[in-house]
Amino acid sequence: MSRRTTLTQYLIEQQREHSNIPGDLRLLIEVVARACKAIAHHVSKGALGDVLGSAGSENVQGEVQKKLDVLSNEILLEANEWGGNLAAMASEELEQIHPIPNRYPKGEYLLLFDPLDGSSNIDVNVSIGTIFSVLRCPDGENPTEQSFLQPGTQQVAAGYAVYGPQTVLVLTTGNGVQSFTLDREVGSWVLTTRNMMIPEDTREYAINASNARHWYPPVTRYVGELLDGKEGPRGADFNMRWTASMVADVNRILIRGGIFLYPADMRDRSRPGRLRLLYEANPMAFIVEQAGGAATTGKTRILDVQPQHLHERVAVFLGSKNEVERVTAYHAQAEE
Ligand code: F6P
Ligand code: MN
Secondary structure, three states: OOOOHHHHHHHHHHHHHHHHOEEEEEEEHHHHHHOOOOHHHHHHHHHHHHHOOEEEEEEEEEEEEEEEHHHHHHHHHHHHHHOEEEEEEEEEEOOOOOOOOOOOOOOEEEEEEEEOEEEEEEHHHHEEEEEEEEEEEEOOOOOOHHHHHHHHHHHOOEEEEOOOOOOOEEEEEOOOOOEEEEEEEOOEEEEEEEOOOOOOOOOOOOOOOHHHHHOOHHHHHHHHHHHHHHHHOOOOOOEOOOOHHHHHHHHHHHHHEEEEEOOOOOOOOOOOOOEEEEHHHHHHHHHHHHHOOOEOOOOHHHHHHOOOOOOOOEOEEOOOOOHHHHHHHHHHHHHH
16 A cells, blocks of 8 residues: 555654654644644535534624534644644634633744635535634734735745535645545545646636626636637637635535636625635635746735735635636736
8 A cells, every 4th residue: 555645744744854844844834734624524424413503693794604604713722722722713703803812832833714715505515614814923923904905925824625426625834735635434544646737728607607697807708708718809608617616616616627717896895805805715726826826806915915904805806827828918908
């Protein structure tokens, strides 16, 4: 049997060979991965674990919380509180940041997460996931919301777990993107794909087309050309896939290419998109760029955006480089 590399072994090898993962960051990533394992366990229980349905509350974004949103958030908070590697956490489910309580030692990192991405898919047994991002804390042991407002280029690690037919953890620490599959019997994450690379070209796109009538002209132009297929200006047919779980759509794009679009639209011109910059767009943009893809807001590179608020939203175009560059160029042309 060929030797299997676990997440722990991979991280220690990186630490030794490339010195790009300090010991405390390694431990932090392992704790997050362990929390994802616990979330995967609850997800897989479904109705048997009484984890389906609404929690009867709303989060800061005004979205109805599902039981699994709340549970996943609690699992991540509890797992990461006491390890001594963090100064504070921030979550899609919490209005304010969560500083590490004084009874625990504090560390130099900040952890941000979307505990359960794609929650509308929980009850219908379609892939969902967890997204996370790690920053350094610039303010020692006294983090504030301001400490989190760093552009995505400052991330030291990012990843996501997909709870689907297989449970996978996709991770970057700035040295390529690796995918680990959960071996449930053994209880460990096994490295199953090294150095994931997104093909530069694709014939597949992902967008919620029910919003088409609200799109701005560059998006209408881009998607219109895809829909025109062989007979249109692109001279090729394009296929559409929309899972309504960003983790699942991004995971597909990492494996076989594609472009994911969640644009801002004309319904509310003051709302710059749907996805949240700090714990959805930034970690995914870091991963996608590390895999040779591109990620923009239509106007600028996502990772260069200077955040103003913890829960701010942003338009997202990410995936196969040549398609992301094309739709970004259409936005620039529309401004001319
Ligand atoms: O977290 C937001 C999210 O659920 C993403 O996972 C997903 O890509 C998107 O929203 C789904 O949006 P819609 O409800 O428009 O299909
Ligand atoms: Mn989400």
